[in-house]
Amino acid sequence: MSVKQPLVIDYVDWPKLLPNPPLLTSFQSGWSSIQLAHYRQPSIDLPEVSDPQHMVIIALGHQTIDLEFVFEGRLQTISYREKDYASGCIEVIPADLPCKVRSISPVKAIEWIHCYLEPTFVAQIAHESVNPDCVELLLTRKTADLLIAQIGLALKSSLEVDGAGSRFYADSMATALSAHLLRYYSTRKHSFREYEDGLSKQKLRQAVDYIQAHLGENLSLSEIANELGMSQYYFCHLFKRSTGMSPHQYLIQQRVEQAKYLLKQPELTITWVALECGFANQSHFAKCFRQYTGMNPKQFRNS
Known part of the structure; x- marks a missing residue:
């Protein structure tokens, strides 16, 4: 049977x-x-x-x-x-x-x-x-x-x-x-090495340059880690050691900084700026922008 x-x-x-x-x-x-x-x-x-x-x-x-x-x-x-x-x-x-x-x-x-x-x-x-x-x-x-x-x-x-x-x-x-x-939650408890130092100056510059060059794209963490020739875990850990923030926090911060520059150009619509800086929509852009600046994009433009 x-x-x-x-x-x-x-x-x-x-x-x-x-x-x-x-x-x-x-x-x-x-x-x-x-x-x-x-x-x-x-x-x-x-x-x-x-x-x-x-x-x-x-x-x-x-x-x-x-x-x-x-x-x-x-x-x-x-x-x-x-x-x-x-x-x-x-x-x-x-x-x-x-x-x-x-x-x-x-x-x-x-x-x-x-x-x-x-x-x-x-x-x-x-x-x-x-x-x-x-x-x-x-x-x-x-x-x-x-x-x-x-x-x-x-x-x-x-x-x-x-x-x-x-x-x-x-x-x-x-x-x-x-x-x-x-x-x-593993049959063998995995312990991870603690690294005192962060990324080397060369690797950090390489990571920052890659993020800046692809700010407006739908970036993945694996793309940056692969560019540096290391694992995602290793990259995340060392990047935070070097900068004090996670790669995702840094990415959002840099997108907001780029948006601040573009918003001062009145001929550009807020929706266009949001998409150009890599935000999926205007709502997400406004939420992140307020989080980092304390005001919404329209308020910033008029300030």
Whole structure:
């Protein structure tokens, strides 16, 4: 008698298994290292599935929910209460691990964020650790981790505001999330070297010049790291050591500085300036501009 095999699904296949379409996804936004989907469903009743990506689930909402999970033939019931949402409870499901889940209590809606991480990317981050050989994440059920919850919510917010322009930020968060998972959710605890020095003057100049030359483009973190011949994790860590800010913060700051110069030319529209400086839309431009200058672009132009 043949044993029924789990259904192998990629992140793009998840919506096909659920009654309602996702509220938001990154699937068309050019993200590469990580993908995100935001779901709100009346119930869950999934067949046994396995996903080739590592999956981090962040529970949202306020309702009491009881879920029945089956992992490798083992059944477990997990309940979510108000305090669990407040403490940032998450789940980690390693790549290729068969699982089955269904809701067993009536609710108005079940809401969550899925973050899908490519195992090859996590393995690349692991190579910056002291013990790079074994990369195996642990199955983790309903564990409070505010940092992971905040990363998921920050990615969701960036996707809502910046859309296709959020790739650089997604790369940065994928790097941070992968390092955190390797430190705390791996069969072998990965420790990362602390570097006292930052980038060499030559490498820092090379990075800054590359960012300046591509300010108006939909930059990715991997493009800059590749230009310097180093990993994303290594580049992020050393760049912050050198400048006091993350590569993403520096990129936004430089886009705002360029926008300040262009806004003083009255023949240029604010929308044109936003797009020319690499912002996905005028709303995102205004938010970032106010964050760095304390005023919106129109106020700055008239000041």
